[in-house]
Amino acid sequence: MPNDAFLNDLANGGSAETLLATILKYHPDLRAPIDVVAIAHRAGITEVRDLETDAFASALITNMAKGEAAILCAPGLSAQRRRFAIAHQLGHFLLGGQPVDRQCRNRDLAETRRDTPTRKAEMHANRFAAGVLMPKPLFVASVAGLGKPTVTHLPDIAATYHVTLEAAVTRYADLTQTMCAFLFVKDGVLRYARPSRFFPALSIQAGDPIPASVKSATPNDRIAWLPAEARDWIQISRHTRQPRLTMQILSKANGFQLVMLFVNAAAERRADEEAEKEATEKPSFGQRR
Numbered sequence: 552m553p554n555d556a557f558l559n560d561l562a563n564g565g566s567a568e569t570l571l572a573t574i575l576k577y578h579p580d581l582r583a584p585i586d587v588v589a590i591a592h593r594a595g596i597t598e599v600r601d602l603e604t605d606a607f608a609s610a611l612i613t614n615m616a617k618g619e620a621a622i623l624c625a626p627g628l629s630a631q632r633r634r635f636a637i638a639h640q641l642g643h644f645l646l647g648g649q650p651v652d653r654q655c656r657n658r659d660l661a662e663t664r665r666d667t668p669t670r671k672a673e674m675h676a677n678r679f680a681a682g683v684l685m686p687k688p689l690f691v692a693s694v695a696g697l698g699k700p701t702v703t704h705l706p707d708i709a710a711t712y713h714v715t716l717e718a719a720v721t722r723y724a725d726l727t728q729t730m731c732a733f734l735f736v737k738d739g740v741l742r743y744a745r746p747s748r749f750f751p752a753l754s755i756q757a758g759d760p761i762p763a764s765v766k767s768a769t770p771n772d773r774i775a776w777l778p779a780e781a782r783d784w785i786q787i788s789r790h791t792r793q794p795r796l797t798m799q800i801l802s803k804a805n806g807f808q809l810v811m812l813f814v815n816a817a818a819e820r821r822a823d824e825e826a827e828k829e830a831t832e833k834p835s836f837g838q839r840r
């Protein structure tokens with residue numbers, strides 16, 4: 552069988568990143584949108600099908616005596632969510648030793664916490680799913696090709712990879728080298744936030760009302776960088792200079808808004824250096840020259 556080496560390498564297991572590297576090694580010509588069903592079949596999933604149910608969004612059914620596994624999806628899922636659900640179950644199948652049967656709900660497919668073993672397993676399956684659907688080398692190259700970051704890139708990226716806006720934003724925040732944060736807002740209330748790695752700690756939490764400047768933005772407004780009041784969004788320490796924040800707002804007619812907060816890291820570094828220089832150049836009291 553031509554797939555033997557691939558299956559052997561996958562069977563060695565490891566982290567989501569190791570498995571993703573193996574998938575990329577054997578699929579060097581991957582192009583967006585990724586054919587996740589084809590990859591699942593090559594990786595040992597014998598069947599992917601819909602099953603009418605309210606019990607789960609997607610499930611993994613294993614028959615390891617036969618060395619087989621199938622992925623089931625609830626038919627109500629959008630095409631984008633279905634692709635993510637398949638990649639998520641493939642993650643459960645490949646991650647962490649002997650696969651076991653799984654039934655995952657919508658909230659499992661969005662899990663980012665790792666504070667219990669169950670949540671950790673869901674979070675790892677989601678990391679794997681994001682990596683399969685938006686492979687790092689492809690994703691980084693397509694984002695670089697778009698030029699300076701702007702909030703309107705995100706729907707384009709979601710369309711290119713045929714994933715939900717949420718999945719595209721989460722992947723973008725994970726991989727970008729810039730200091731930015733995305734906030735998903737519905738009817739003036741923050742639903743959840745996706746900050747990039749070096750973004751300052753947010754002060755606004757899920758369930759909080761968003762500042763009036765965002766609430767008043769409409770779908771017809773031109774998308775531009777606007778100044779954002781730092782204390783509305785991030786935890787301000789008395790001991791550090793507060794960074795200059797800018798934001799862009801993408802508003803939809805149904806009350807949904809995607810807010811992108813941005814800190815120009817290079818400008819902040821220069822401002823810090825200036826402040827330090829000024830402090831050391833100040834003459835001290837009681838010293839005469």
Ligand SMILES: [Zn+2]
Pocket residue numbers: 639643653654655659660672673676
């Ligand atoms: Zn799951």
